[in-house]
Amino acid sequence: MIGKGKSIAHTGTSIDYGWNQEKDAEIVFSQHLAGNSPQDITEEFKLIQEENTRCQKNTLSFILSPTQEDGRNLSKERLGELTQRFIKEMQLKERQAIAFVHRDKAHTHVHLYVNRIGFDGKAYNDSFIGKRSQLAAENVAKEMGLTTVKEVQMEKEFETTKVRLEIKDIHRYVMDSIRPKTLDSYIRAMQERNVEVIPTINRANKLQGFRFQYEGHNFKASEVHRSMSGGRIMAQLSRNNGIAKPKEIGKSVQLLGKTVELGTNLATSIAKNIIKKTVKRAIDTGIGI
Incomplete structure (x- = not known):
């Protein structure tokens, strides 16, 4: 109450x-x-x-x-x-x-x-x-x-945790099994599994990140899980498309039939995540020798 x-x-x-x-x-x-x-x-x-x-x-x-x-x-x-x-x-x-x-x-x-x-x-x-x-x-x-209010809050926290985990599992399946190469194909694959990916566009018409809507809940990408930040999602799509170097990343992306520029922070985050993955791969390969 x-x-x-x-x-x-x-x-x-x-x-x-x-x-x-x-x-x-x-x-x-x-x-x-x-x-x-x-x-x-x-x-x-x-x-x-x-x-x-x-x-x-x-x-x-x-x-x-x-x-x-x-x-x-x-x-x-x-x-x-x-x-x-x-x-x-x-x-x-x-x-x-x-x-x-x-x-x-x-x-x-x-x-x-x-x-x-x-x-x-x-x-x-x-x-x-x-x-x-x-x-x-x-x-x-x-x-x-x-x-009581505390009990209601606990129920809500349990429900949102459950929903976030389901979104994360669907995202992981799409990335690991379907391996989309473009943002549009990723959005479609998620939508086919009832998860709506909502691009966040600022007033300058630049892509800043994403939100996810599922079963009546709406979260920022990073709220679902830190591995689902806009930079990490775009970096993985870039790798799926054969892009392995930050300098190969374009300044824009095709989104629902339109060309949208990447926000500065998002572009920087994509580059950092590509570098991290490249370094990790090199370290893992070295350890395997």
């Missing part, structure tokens, strides 16, 4: 948004309030806020977002419990508050509004409220057996 929080000045507008019936809004929590319309609630907030006119951002606005799966399974009552626990974590039990659930998007989420001004006229300290909101949401998620 994700928790976001901030102080706002537009109390009435925000509560009206939270109560928006077009978003299938339902009240899941309310404390120290008697009204039954956005206007009534706003007026009740203002009665207390008049005790502290120095505070301009006098309402606290929070969004509590469970994961998609958790959100689908949370009843109105459980969402109310979630909100109540969050309020306790944030030490806001003695303040006016109202919360609405919105189920209009894939993610069920709760909009919570709390009067920043207490019954004693003092303003709630909102220092680092964004970070504190996230920590409170983490604690509530653990207490209620819901998925």
